[in-house]
Amino acid sequence: MGEKYLLTKDNLTAWISQLQQHGRLIAPVMRADELRYDYADGAREVVLGQHNTRRSAKWVFFPQHEVLLRYGKRLDDYSQITDTVIDNTPQVLLGVTPCDARSFVMLDRIFGQGTCQDPYYCARRANTLVIACACAHPTSTCFCNAFGSGPADSTGADVLLYPVDGDYVVELVSDAGKQIGLDWHLPLANEAAIERAEAITAAAAERLQPIELTAGIEQDLAGLFESGLWREVAEKCIACGTCTYNCPECHCFNIVDSELASGGARLRGWDACMFPQFTAQASGYNPRPDQASRWRQRVMHKFSYLPANVGLFGCVGCGRCIVSCPVRLDIRQVLQRVHQEALTRAAAAPGKEG
Amino acid sequence: MSDAWEPKILAFLCNWCSYAGADLAGTSRIQYPPNVRVIRVPCSGRVNPIFIVEALRQGADGVLVSGCHPGDCHYLAGNYYARRRFALLQRYLEYLGVEPGRVQFSWVSASEGARFAEVVTQVTESVRALGPSTKLNINALKEQV
Amino acid sequence: MNALPDNVKQAIAGWLQSGEIELFIGYEASSLPLQATPAFVRKAEDLDRLIWDATCENNLVSFLKQFRGKKVGLMVKGCDARALVGLMREGQLVRDNLRIVGVCCLGVVDAKRVAAAAGQAVEELDGRVTGTDVLTADQHLALSSVMHATCAACRHHNPEIYDILIGEPVADADDDPFDDIRAVEALGSAERWARFEHELSKCNLCFACRNVCPFCYCNTCFADKTMPRWFTATAEPKDIQFYQIIRTFHLAGRCVGCNACSRACPQGVDLRTMLDKLRLDVWELYQDDAGVNPQGHPPLTTYREDDDNSFVL
Numbered sequence: 001m002g003e004k005y006l007l008t009k010d011n012l013t014a015w016i017s018q019l020q021q022h023g024r025l026i027a028p029v030m031r032a033d034e035l036r037y038d039y040a041d042g043a044r045e046v047v048l049g050q051h052n053t054r055r056s057a058k059w060v061f062f063p064q065h066e067v068l069l070r071y072g073k074r075l076d077d078y079s080q081i082t083d084t085v086i087d088n089t090p091q092v093l094l095g096v097t098p099c100d101a102r103s104f105v106m107l108d109r110i111f112g113q114g115t116c117q118d119p120y121y122c123a124r125r126a127n128t129l130v131i132a133c134a135c136a137h138p139t140s141t142c143f144c145n146a147f148g149s150g151p152a153d154s155t156g157a158d159v160l161l162y163p164v165d166g167d168y169v170v171e172l173v174s175d176a177g178k179q180i181g182l183d184w185h186l187p188l189a190n191e192a193a194i195e196r197a198e199a200i201t202a203a204a205a206e207r208l209q210p211i212e213l214t215a216g217i218e219q220d221l222a223g224l225f226e227s228g229l230w231r232e233v234a235e236k237c238i239a240c241g242t243c244t245y246n247c248p249e250c251h252c253f254n255i256v257d258s259e260l261a262s263g264g265a266r267l268r269g270w271d272a273c274m275f276p277q278f279t280a281q282a283s284g285y286n287p288r289p290d291q292a293s294r295w296r297q298r299v300m301h302k303f304s305y306l307p308a309n310v311g312l313f314g315c316v317g318c319g320r321c322i323v324s325c326p327v328r329l330d331i332r333q334v335l336q337r338v339h340q341e342a343l344t345r346a347a348a349a350p351g352k353e354g
Numbered sequence: 355m356s357d358a359w360e361p362k363i364l365a366f367l368c369n370w371c372s373y374a375g376a377d378l379a380g381t382s383r384i385q386y387p388p389n390v391r392v393i394r395v396p397c398s399g400r401v402n403p404i405f406i407v408e409a410l411r412q413g414a415d416g417v418l419v420s421g422c423h424p425g426d427c428h429y430l431a432g433n434y435y436a437r438r439r440f441a442l443l444q445r446y447l448e449y450l451g452v453e454p455g456r457v458q459f460s461w462v463s464a465s466e467g468a469r470f471a472e473v474v475t476q477v478t479e480s481v482r483a484l485g486p487s488t489k490l491n492i493n494a495l496k497e498q499v
Numbered sequence: 500m501n502a503l504p505d506n507v508k509q510a511i512a513g514w515l516q517s518g519e520i521e522l523f524i525g526y527e528a529s530s531l532p533l534q535a536t537p538a539f540v541r542k543a544e545d546l547d548r549l550i551w552d553a554t555c556e557n558n559l560v561s562f563l564k565q566f567r568g569k570k571v572g573l574m575v576k577g578c579d580a581r582a583l584v585g586l587m588r589e590g591q592l593v594r595d596n597l598r599i600v601g602v603c604c605l606g607v608v609d610a611k612r613v614a615a616a617a618g619q620a621v622e623e624l625d626g627r628v629t630g631t632d633v634l635t636a637d638q639h640l641a642l643s644s645v646m647h648a649t650c651a652a653c654r655h656h657n658p659e660i661y662d663i664l665i666g667e668p669v670a671d672a673d674d675d676p677f678d679d680i681r682a683v684e685a686l687g688s689a690e691r692w693a694r695f696e697h698e699l700s701k702c703n704l705c706f707a708c709r710n711v712c713p714f715c716y717c718n719t720c721f722a723d724k725t726m727p728r729w730f731t732a733t734a735e736p737k738d739i740q741f742y743q744i745i746r747t748f749h750l751a752g753r754c755v756g757c758n759a760c761s762r763a764c765p766q767g768v769d770l771r772t773m774l775d776k777l778r779l780d781v782w783e784l785y786q787d788d789a790g791v792n793p794q795g796h797p798p799l800t801t802y803r804e805d806d807d808n809s810f811v812l
Contacts, residue, residue, distance in 0.1 A: 032701045051620050064734035141622040236537040240707035242765045258731040277723050323622050326707045326763035328529035328536040404745050411741050434802035441810055442751050442780050449776045451692025460812040492737050
């Protein structure tokens with residue numbers, strides 16, 4: 001660990017103004033009765049160190065919809081196609097929870113690495129400084145500990161703030177964070193503040209209920225593709241997109257043309273595996289014809305395909321899907337049932353085991 | 355682009371009465387404002403409320419739906435069904451905050467060329483008084499950006 | 500939380516065992532405080548899981564879309580029973596296929612309001628319900644102070660139809676159920692638009708409102724149609740407004756005011772004051788209240804020659 005600095009409550013406003021010099025500020029703010037990540041005017045609006053927002057911060061890099069190109073309506077003139085100019089505006093994303101910061105690492109593997117790099121995503125990601133705030137308020141739906149993470153996980157953050165009774169201990173995590181952090185000229189944090197910061201996050205970690213969800217989950221799932229479990233799980237699902245929209249890691253998208261009389265736009269927008277239209281084909285055929293197969297996709301994608309393909313689970317344990325589900329379907333219970341079902345199967349067919 | 359704003363009004367006219375009424379206005383050389391763009395529909399009952407809201411969304415400053423007088427529907431009762439739908443839609447849009455007068459309804463028969471001109475004049479002037487439509491109008495937004 | 504009374508459990512067990520129904524839909528405790536979750540029971544021995552109390556906020560009638568033509572039992576509150584009646588009028592349900600456990604309901608808890616009163620996140624609450632009292636770790640709240648806004652406006656606490664009833668019928672207030680709609684009507688046009696815009700700025704287009712609506716049973720919703728494509732799901736406020744106007748208007752004369760949509764909305768959008776406007780106008784213009792009579796025609800599928808014509812130029 002590098003040096004840690006102290007940001008006192010008296011300096012917070014000035015510091016946030018400094019951040020605004022660096023780039024457009026995005027932080028948790030109250031909008032229409034909801035605490036959410038949004039463009040913030042300044043320190044006055046920023047709400048730091050609260051429990052998770054209802055919606056995640058993924059829109060900052062992967063917006064709910066974006067225009068990829070616009071086109072005119074004259075059939076004889078295709079030169080009217082205009083690509084969207086890539087936005088290189090510097091941004092500061094302040095006050096994300098560690099689980100949100102960690103989700104960006106997974107999104108990077110989808111949109112930002114390998115052979116398919118998304119220029120829109122990459123531009124936003126490269127121009128955004130992520131300042132996470134260690135979590136002092138995990139709630140009963142938090143299960144980041146199931147993924148080996150915790151309230152002071154700095155993965156995915158450039159800078160990590162530890163809340164200490166109104167002040168903050170500042171840890172510069174990434175190279176980008178270290179570079180910009182030097183400009184802040186913050187004093188070094190003393191031992192007492194660092195100890196207090198560690199005690200607060202340790203206490204937060206204590207409050208997380210011990211939970212084991214991920215051990216062997218990929219192997220468990222491997223045998224359950226045709227299981228009746230999915231029908232049972234999906235039975236009360238109303239097929240809305242709340243869980244996937246609010247999820248920091250869900251990244252399925254759809255590309256559609258939106259037409260107006262004056263012309264059109266090619267849009268990329270969030271899709272959701274819970275929607276009946278998900279993967280529906282032009283012919284009318286849908287390889288996932290019912291909610292059970294869509295739920296299977298949701299769980300398999302997060303806990304089997306993604307670990308196999310990009311080496312990370314598609315879940316950070318933020319618990320948003322549990323809190324916001326209109327019928328309170330709990331993914332932790334689903335995973336526990338997956339384990340149980342796998343155990344039952346193994347017991348029924350001992351010869352096939354190992 | 356001209357400097358004076360002119361209201362754009364979309365009119366859904368039933369084939370059997372109001373469209374013929376508009377035709378009569380034309381062949382009779384009756385003057386009326388050129389602000390309406392007409393879409394001919396088989397019956398006022400064919401006009402789905404979504405057409406009206408979509409018209410406002412795509413930038414119409416006003417919408418007029420016109421059909422046969424009650425009792426004169428070519429399909430016997432299409433306009434009666436339409437009337438219930440439109441009564442509710444007009445009240446609903448106004449309740450949500452769309453200015454009264456953006457969406458209007460009339461009955462004009464095939465023999466009422468002068469009446470058609472009168473209706474169009476009235477609608478055009480009331481929409482002109484309201485100014486350009488910005489609520490629901492997706493184009494109004496693009497100009498801001 | 501209350502287990503179901505023995506006589507009710509026995510009746511349901513009887514229906515399941517005799518094959519009168521193949522499935523019973525009720526409520527059970529969820530992993531979140533003060534919010535029950537729908538439960539699907541096929542075996543009599545599982546009936547012990549079921550509960551009824553003021554945490555049972557979902558309208559289970561919504562699930563009948565998945566079981567068309569099947570014999571199903573379910574629990575309904577007063578508001579939910581109206582949805583059953585409305586669906587029967589639209590020819591979507593057959594009474595004989597249903598076994599209905601009605602509950603007299605005094606309102607259901609809005610966990611978000613309790614959380615606000617306790618200064619905690621919903622998921623952090625240590626809360627439970629006994630009768631009409633909501634207890635948190637250090638507070639004792641009256642149900643009426645923390646129930647959903649939809650329940651405060653409810654004038655249908657007792658189910659219209661049922662086979663067995665839980666609880667004693669509750670007196671319904673006979674005051675004007677639409678007084679808050681009239682209050683909105685009294686505002687200026689610009690104020691009403693600002694209100695509508697603000698409310699829908701919360702919407703993130705997850706479609707929970709549509710999916711829980713018992714009356715949203717179109718095979719393909721206009722919002723999902725691609726030919727013609729009426730609607731593109733973007734976060735653009737004007738697209739969201741378009742969707743909400745069209746969806747709610749499609750419920751004109753059909754909405755029974757069960758408000759499952761408002762309660763299901765994870766973003767807390769107040770859809771009730773939109774839909775209740777339609778219900779009010781349908782009542783004023785056509786004297787129809789969907790959810791009362793399983794016979795007859797929805798008001799937009801019929802007409803009278805002397806219907807109001809005053810709005811026509």
